[in-house]
Amino acid sequence: MNVTLVDRRNHHLFQPLLYQVATAGLNPSDIASPVRRILRNQRNVEVLLADAHGIDLAQRCVLLDHATLPYDHLIIATGASHSYFGHPEWAQLAPGLKSIEDALEIRRRVLLAYELAEQEHDEAERERCMTFVVVGGGPTGVELAGALAEIARTALARDFRHIDPRRARVILLEAGPRILPSYPAELSASAVRQLNKLGVDVKMSEAVTGIDLGGVTTAHGRIEAHSVLWAAGVAASPLVAALGAELDRQGRARVSAQLTLPGSDNVYVVGDVAHVEQTTGPVPGVAPAAIQQGRYAAERIRRQLRGEASEPFRYRDKGSLATIGRAAAVADVGRLHFSGAFAWLVWLLVHIMALVGFRNRVLVFFEWLWSYVTYERGARLITGRIEPEPVAMPSAAARGANTSATGGQASLESLPASGAVVDPVEEASLESFPASDAPGWIGSTGR
Numbered sequence: 001m002n003v004t005l006v007d008r009r010n011h012h013l014f015q016p017l018l019y020q021v022a023t024a025g026l027n028p029s030d031i032a033s034p035v036r037r038i039l040r041n042q043r044n045v046e047v048l049l050a051d052a053h054g055i056d057l058a059q060r061c062v063l064l065d066h067a068t069l070p071y072d073h074l075i076i077a078t079g080a081s082h083s084y085f086g087h088p089e090w091a092q093l094a095p096g097l098k099s100i101e102d103a104l105e106i107r108r109r110v111l112l113a114y115e116l117a118e119q120e121h122d123e124a125e126r127e128r129c130m131t132f133v134v135v136g137g138g139p140t141g142v143e144l145a146g147a148l149a150e151i152a153r154t155a156l157a158r159d160f161r162h163i164d165p166r167r168a169r170v171i172l173l174e175a176g177p178r179i180l181p182s183y184p185a186e187l188s189a190s191a192v193r194q195l196n197k198l199g200v201d202v203k204m205s206e207a208v209t210g211i212d213l214g215g216v217t218t219a220h221g222r223i224e225a226h227s228v229l230w231a232a233g234v235a236a237s238p239l240v241a242a243l244g245a246e247l248d249r250q251g252r253a254r255v256s257a258q259l260t261l262p263g264s265d266n267v268y269v270v271g272d273v274a275h276v277e278q279t280t281g282p283v284p285g286v287a288p289a290a291i292q293q294g295r296y297a298a299e300r301i302r303r304q305l306r307g308e309a310s311e312p313f314r315y316r317d318k319g320s321l322a323t324i325g326r327a328a329a330v331a332d333v334g335r336l337h338f339s340g341a342f343a344w345l346v347w348l349l350v351h352i353m354a355l356v357g358f359r360n361r362v363l364v365f366f367e368w369l370w371s372y373v374t375y376e377r378g379a380r381l382i383t384g385r386i387e388p389e390p391v392a393m394p395s396a397a398a399r400g401a402n403t404s405a406t407g408g409q410a411s412l413e414s415l416p417a418s419g420a421v422v423d424p425v426e427e428a429s430l431e432s433f434p435a436s437d438a439p440g441w442i443g444s445t446g447r
């Protein structure tokens with residue numbers, strides 16, 4: 001049997017620890033491994049770095065950018081990305097967390113926000129710079145909010161001269177009545193308590209109605225915030241949309257009990273892109289489910305080739321864990337529901353073991369040990385653009401005027417397209433530095 005693995009990225013990414021890259025705890029290479037290296041010893045597997053943009057079911061081939069790839073059996077496992085619930089314009093204002101690029105962008109914005117606050121003379125604007133809003137109270141939102149609050153109070157606490165990072169506001173917004181809705185209610189309540197202890201302001205039943213350059217609008221009012229991070233919606237990879245299968249609300253293909261596309265016994269859809277019904281409901285979009293489905297599909301193909309029958313797929317739920325911060329987590333494992341330090345230790349152990357590659361396990365273990373002892377975050381680098389925003393921020397006064405003119409929604413369309421525009425707020429604050437002190441690396445317009 002010959003296997004071809006097609007991926008548009010050259011690395012496997014362990015998404016559960018992405019939030020640690022976004023909050024400067026780990027480096028990208030700690031949680032990612034080159035696919036070629038992982039499969040180095042699997043002699044019958046070929047790796048193709050390519051984007052699959054379509055599938056021709058009739059001709060049995062995958063359409064790549066510059067070629068077509070014929071198949072006898074196909075497994076589609078293209079995962080999911082963000083959904084902004086019909087507001088694609090929010091993507092630029094509130095980055096989500098799915099890839100290494102996303103994590104580095106979040107890290108850049110968060111660290112830059114403190115740098116801006118340090119140089120800001122206006123009290124209201126400084127507060128805005130030090131306000132972080134995380135939208136979505138699922139595991140990713142909870143982990144992000146907890147880590148942001150933690151670095152403000154520990155790793156960054158003593159590094160600035162004009163601001164006190166411990167006064168940063170981290171707000172977690174959840175549209176539903178509770179955070180971690182897939183966990184038992186007692187664990188959701190425990191998560192709120194643990195987040196509050198870290199200083200996170202958790203607001204439930206508060207749906208976001210607008211995101212603009214100055215902050216966030218909800219049904220309950222307005223939050224002025226420099227950094228808005230998106231952890232709310234998931235949409236399946238569009239690759240399955242044109243295959244004729246029925247799609248669920250997230251765009252996932254409803255597959256048979258054998259994980260195949262209805263009507264195509266040789267085409268499997270697995271992982272985050274598949275909607276798999278079990279007697280207990282749909283299989284959740286989590287890593288163990290994706291791994292079990294991938295294994296099932298591979299094993300079923302082997303059986304098909306040997307002319308053997310297969311049982312339908314059965315998901316084995318091994319439980320869920322979400323971390324909140326240092327010695328703070330929740331665990332839902334079978335009938336056991338627990339939280340706090342023990343849940344956190346279990347979380348650490350499970351995530352170290354789940355990382356791909358011995359090197360990454362060792363590196364992450366020592367990174368975590370180091371930051372546990374020192375309260376440090378080893379990856380506090382601002383990389384990429386050093387302009388504070390992807391587009392210009394109107395000044396505080398102009399923003400007020402803008403708000404009344406547009407009902408709180410500064411339109412992206414009303415801004416120049418280039419993005420290389422000086423932030424008047426920053427410009428003003430930079431002007432007030434003596435020329436020799438003006439830090440040319442921040443708010444610079446030369447690029």
Ligand SMILES: Cc1cc2nc3c(=O)[nH]c(=O)nc-3n(C[C@H](O)[C@H](O)[C@H](O)COP(=O)(O)OP(=O)(O)OC[C@H]3O[C@@H](n4cnc5c(N)ncnc54)[C@H](O)[C@@H]3O)c2cc1C
Nearest residue numbers: 007008009015016051052078079271272285286287288290
């Ligand atoms: C921030 C975050 C935190 C998470 N935390 C947890 C957690 O704590 N526990 C847990 O169990 N789960 C967690 N998950 C969910 C878990 O990561 C996913 O359920 C799992 O990765 C799904 O695996 P998959 O193989 O279906 O998709 P993915 O892991 O997303 O893999 C899809 C692959 O397909 C490639 N691809 C996509 N489209 C194309 C194309 N057109 N052409 C070529 N290649 C393509 C991508 O490059 C990617 O390599 C988390 C997810 C995120 C984003």
